[in-house]
Amino acid sequence: GENVEQHPSTLSVQEGDSAVIKCTYSDSASNYFPWYKQELGKGPQLIIDIRSNVGEKKDQRIAVTLNKTAKHFSLHITETQPEDSAVYFCAASGDGGTSYGKLTFGQGTILTVHP
Amino acid sequence: NAGVMQNPRHLVRRRGQEARLRCSPMKGHSHVYWYRQLPEEGLKFMVYLQKENIIDESGMPKERFSAEFPKEGPSILRIQQVVRGDSAAYFCASTDVGGGNTIYFGEGSWLTVV
Numbered sequence: 001g002e003n004v005e006q007h008p009s010t011l012s013v014q015e016g017d018s019a020v021i022k023c024t025y026s027d028s029a030s031n032y033f034p035w036y037k038q039e040l041g042k043g044p045q046l047i048i049d050i051r052s053n054v055g056e057k058k059d060q061r062i063a064v065t066l067n068k069t070a071k072h073f074s075l076h077i078t079e080t081q082p083e084d085s086a087v088y089f090c091a092a093s094g095d096g097g098t099s100y101g102k103l104t105f106g107q108g109t110i111l112t113v114h115p
Numbered sequence: 116n117a118g119v120m121q122n123p124r125h126l127v128r129r130r131g132q133e134a135r136l137r138c139s140p141m142k143g144h145s146h147v148y149w150y151r152q153l154p155e156e157g158l159k160f161m162v163y164l165q166k167e168n169i170i171d172e173s174g175m176p177k178e179r180f181s182a183e184f185p186k187e188g189p190s191i192l193r194i195q196q197v198v199r200g201d202s203a204a205y206f207c208a209s210t211d212v213g214g215g216n217t218i219y220f221g222e223g224s225w226l227t228v229v
Binding site: 006034036041042043044045046049089101102103104105106107108 | 119121146148150156157158159160163171206208210217218219220221222223225
């Protein structure tokens with residue numbers, strides 16, 4: 001089955017700095033890679049996603065890059081703000097059949113943005 | 116546009132009791148997934164359902180756990196004879212056939228077994 005590794009497990013930055021979180025996956029059939037932000041006591045909130053036919057996607061301060069050859073993808077947050085502090089999860093899934101929408105998650109990164 | 120709705124948000128059960136968690140998917144969504152999150156861990160897939168069908172239950176424990184998504188009403192995750200190790204957050208997610216895999220999560224149900 002799919003295995004997703006996420007690094008670092010904790011990340012501390014100063015407000016205004018950039019934050020980068022990296023994930024690797026094992027199943028070359030995976031083609032959908034979402035990122036979720038989870039605040040304490042809440043459910044995962046989708047912040048950005050990318051599909052395998054795209055190498056990079058950007059949404060305001062958030063960007064995701066995908067390298068299918070190397071089987072890794074990264075989340076980039078620029079101009080970080082204290083409200084970006086949360087746990088971030090990467091995930092991967094295949095397409096079609098029983099793998100449709102079945103996500104394998106990374107272990108999570110605790111991001112702390114210091115004012 | 117209501118999102119994925121889960122209830123109860125918090126549930127306390129004594130060992131040996133039953134827990135029932137409910138999930139109403141987003142409007143128009145016909146695919147439902149249940150995930151479990153143990154303390155300080157990532158989410159783990161449990162089961163994937165469509166209306167009246169279990170598509171993939173490879174992540175479900177072999178005993179005591181069951182799930183359904185009836186033709187009418189919410190999806191139910193049922194845990195019989197709960198044990199302390201079942202204490203976790205249980206998240207429901209949904210997507211639609213044309214959604215291109217975009218999966219939306221509910222706010223979760225926190226189960227505490229005492």
